[in-house]
Amino acid sequence: MRSNIYVVIMAGGSGTRFWPFSRDGKPKQFLDVFNTGRSLLQMTFDRFKEVTTPDKIWIVSNGKYRSLIEEQLPGLEDHQVLLEPEKRNTSPCIAYASYKILKKDPNAVLVVSPSDHVILKEREFAAVINTAIEVAESDEKLITIGVRPNRPETGYGYIQYLSDPGSLVKKVKTFTEKPEAELAAKFLESGDFLWNSGIFVWSVDAIIKSFERYDEEIAALFGSGLSEYFSDNEVNFIQKAYSQCKSISIDYAIMEKADNVFVVPGDFGWSDLGAWNALHEIKDKDKNGNVVEANALIYNSEDNYIKAKKDKVVVVQGATGFLIADFDDVLLICKKEDSSIFREFITDVRSGKGERFI
Numbered sequence: 001m002r003s004n005i006y007v008v009i010m011a012g013g014s015g016t017r018f019w020p021f022s023r024d025g026k027p028k029q030f031l032d033v034f035n036t037g038r039s040l041l042q043m044t045f046d047r048f049k050e051v052t053t054p055d056k057i058w059i060v061s062n063g064k065y066r067s068l069i070e071e072q073l074p075g076l077e078d079h080q081v082l083l084e085p086e087k088r089n090t091s092p093c094i095a096y097a098s099y100k101i102l103k104k105d106p107n108a109v110l111v112v113s114p115s116d117h118v119i120l121k122e123r124e125f126a127a128v129i130n131t132a133i134e135v136a137e138s139d140e141k142l143i144t145i146g147v148r149p150n151r152p153e154t155g156y157g158y159i160q161y162l163s164d165p166g167s168l169v170k171k172v173k174t175f176t177e178k179p180e181a182e183l184a185a186k187f188l189e190s191g192d193f194l195w196n197s198g199i200f201v202w203s204v205d206a207i208i209k210s211f212e213r214y215d216e217e218i219a220a221l222f223g224s225g226l227s228e229y230f231s232d233n234e235v236n237f238i239q240k241a242y243s244q245c246k247s248i249s250i251d252y253a254i255m256e257k258a259d260n261v262f263v264v265p266g267d268f269g270w271s272d273l274g275a276w277n278a279l280h281e282i283k284d285k286d287k288n289g290n291v292v293e294a295n296a297l298i299y300n301s302e303d304n305y306i307k308a309k310k311d312k313v314v315v316v317q318g319a320t321g322f323l324i325a326d327f328d329d330v331l332l333i334c335k336k337e338d339s340s341i342f343r344e345f346i347t348d349v350r351s352g353k354g355e356r357f358i
Contacts, residue, residue, distance in 0.1 A: 004107050005052040005133060008097040011041055011061040011069070011115035012084055016346055017275035017339045020330035021307070024358050029116040030068045033279065040116045042072050047119060050126045051111060058082060060093045079230060085239045091215065091253040092245050095222040096238065098207050100229040108204040109136050117197070118282060120269025128266035131168050132201035140206040142255065143169065146194030146263040147270045152184035155274060157196035161263050172261040175251065194265055198272065200250070215253045221245050275339030276323050280305045305336050330357055
């Protein structure tokens, strides 16, 4: 196993579209979604132990989740946990980790991944990641991992690539964010589009040069901390840096601007698990397409997600395409397809009913 491979797991999201299961104090990456005894974060950490050693797997998250990280990943050293004082999207998060790793190992190759995605075919996933690592080690390419689409999904971003039958690594032509259904169907039909997984591989040198070229503000802020990383003053430096930097994704900051972006296509049972509907898609269902995680009696109902504690009997009749989620202090009943409305739910509950329900 190569000694210069570092994995950066981004674990600062709030998981609003999984409310009320996911809460502000314990968002979805810290939840045991599949009843395996391991949270999504722990499953992600375990997966990357096939890529590098545990001491080179770093977590970037919000400071308020420190205790959850320590509880779920107790073997980490302090320097493996990077705590953000504020949420600033993925570009500052990746910059923080990249500049700190640069100081530790200028020859590092980074794999950057969300903490809350599902990978059902782990062997195939590891092969795709290793292909990307081999290219990143020898060339200054910014590599993203693409997933071969099997339906015209409107909730994912798409990557169009240039055909190169002889290569496992394809030059990226365009990025498209969450297209309408008609356009997504055309993407699927064309055969040269992939879903954007949000997983990246690059050398630390390549990503630092890209920050310096395409986002000078971020480069200046985090590059000025090379003398502060791994020191007692790192926390103060990061607080100041985050108070000054903009909130921007790595896609907008760099990936859509750079001319050295490539993609490795794969088929490894991926889901970004962005909302209840995505979880419904991969869970076991009854003969009518219902996911039932409850002590339930169901009549004339199909394509629902029903979740409640086993000590409560749930009776459902005549429902189609609903989410019925019963927790101690919140009962949510809504169409499971419409994940975009969850932000409105949370805003209204917070203002009308109180912060404790969020």
